[in-house]
Amino acid sequence: MLDPEFIVAVCFAIFVGLMIYLGVHRKINSALDGRASRIEAELAEATRLRTEAEALLASFEKRGAEALAEAEAVVAQAHAEAERIASEAHARISEFIHRRTKQAEEKSACGDSGGHGGSRRSRRCCDQSRGNGAQRRDAGRIWRRAHQQGHHRFEDHVPVVLGSAPRVRAGGSNFRLIT
DSSP: OOOHHHHHHHHHHHHHHHHHHHTHHHHHHHHHHHHHHHHHHHHHHHHHHHHHHHHHHHHHHHHHHHHHHHHHHHHHHHHHHHHHHHHHHHHHHHHHHHHHHHHHHHHHHHHHSOOOOSOHHHHHHHHHTSOSHHHHHHHHHHHHHHHHTTOOSHHHHHHHHHSSOOEEEEETTEEEEEO
C-alpha cells in the first residue's frame, strides 16, 4: 500500500485539488487570454500601420507623378518659349538683313545718280555716306537749316550755316567736309 506509485498518485491528486481550490486554472486561463488579446491588438495595429503606409505610398506616388507631369509641362513650355524666341530672333535678323540690303541698294543707287537736287533720297544718301552718327546728325541739321533758308544744293548751304567756308570735296555723288 505504501507503494511509491500510490504516494505519487495521492500527491498529484492533492496538488490538483489545491490548484482548483486556489483558482490557479483561472489565473492561467486569464494570462493566456491576455496574451492572446495582446497579440491580436498588435496584429490589428500592424494591419492599420500597413494600410496607412500603403495610403502614404500611394500619395507619394501620386505627388511624384504630378511633379513629373509638372516638370514635363515646364520643359514643354520652355521649349515652346525657346522656339518663339528663336522665331522672333530669326524674324528680326531677316528684317535687319532686308533693311541693310535695302540701305545698300539705296546707297548704290545714290552713287549711280548724278547729283543731289535737294531731294530726301539724295540727302539720305549724302548723310549715310558721311561716316559716324555725329557727322550724320550734323549734316542733317545743316541740310535742314539750309533748305529752310532756300538753299537746295549742299555746296551752297554749308558756308551759310557754318558761318565760314569750309573746304568741300565733291567725289561722285558723295560730299565730305574736310576740316
